[in-house]
Amino acid sequence: MSTRLLVAGVGNIFLADDAFGPEVIRALDRRPLPPEVRVRDFGIRGMDLAYELLDGYDTAVLVDASVRGHEPGTLSLIEPELPDGTAGGPVPEAHGMDPAKVLALATHLGDEPLPRVLVLACEPELRLRGDEDIAPGISETVRDAIGRAVAALHVMVPALLADPNATPPLSRPEESTGPCAAGLPRLVAKGAEDR
Numbered sequence: 404m405s406t407r408l409l410v411a412g413v414g415n416i417f418l419a420d421d422a423f424g425p426e427v428i429r430a431l432d433r434r435p436l437p438p439e440v441r442v443r444d445f446g447i448r449g450m451d452l453a454y455e456l457l458d459g460y461d462t463a464v465l466v467d468a469s470v471r472g473h474e475p476g477t478l479s480l481i482e483p484e485l486p487d488g489t490a491g492g493p494v495p496e497a498h499g500m501d502p503a504k505v506l507a508l509a510t511h512l513g514d515e516p517l518p519r520v521l522v523l524a525c526e527p528e529l530r531l532r533g534d535e536d537i538a539p540g541i542s543e544t545v546r547d548a549i550g551r552a553v554a555a556l557h558v559m560v561p562a563l564l565a566d567p568n569a570t571p572p573l574s575r576p577e578e579s580t581g582p583c584a585a586g587l588p589r590l591v592a593k594g595a596e597d598r
Contacts, residue, residue: 406564409463409518410436410556411452412444413505419538420475420527420545423468427523427552434553436560453509460518461567464559466552468527468545475528476544478552480559482521482570519567523552523559 412428414421428444436442441460445452456463471479509517528542562571 405439406462406567407460407518408440408560408563408567409455409458409460410440410442410560411455411463411465413446413452413465413467415447417537417539419529420525420541421468422539422541423525423527423545423548423552424466426541426546426549427466427556430549430553431556434557436556437564439564440560449505449508453505453512456505456509456517456520457512457515459515462519462521462563463517464556464563465520465522466556467522467524469522469524471524471526473526475526475542476548477526478548478555479524479526480521480555480570481524482519521559523555525552 410428410431412424412426414424416422416425425444425446428442431442443455445455452465469479469481471477471481473479525545525548528544529538529540559571562569
């Protein structure tokens, strides 16, 4: 049986650099991944993504902007700890697109375990300020990271199709680092200004 792989863009196109995930998916139209990979922009439709995660994938790669304390434009590969579904409690939130809440919702909705989930994250530069409702347009720093994210996906996806348990480098071995403080595997690729 062949490996089933989902690449999902998440983020709000009206919230500055939060548009990173959808923009990467759009860029993949010009440089597509192999046809056996399901590539989809989920935007802020958390419920849709939760149900998609229950569709029998071996691995899902979520592409998102995430504040991790790196230089803006830095790409990180994160493997979050998945909820186990045994904690009980209230039904997880079904609205919005916080990836942790989407994973909790998918765990709550499904009887089967979730696929392995990786997050290809980009450190944002522009974020919504408290007095703003929308802030369309992404920073040049994050726009430059889109091409690097597409290149990273073209390295990651063949490795994940060959072995869904692989933890592939983002692009070059010298951009890889060891485990992060939380004990999760993390690979970091910094922008050209950091090389």
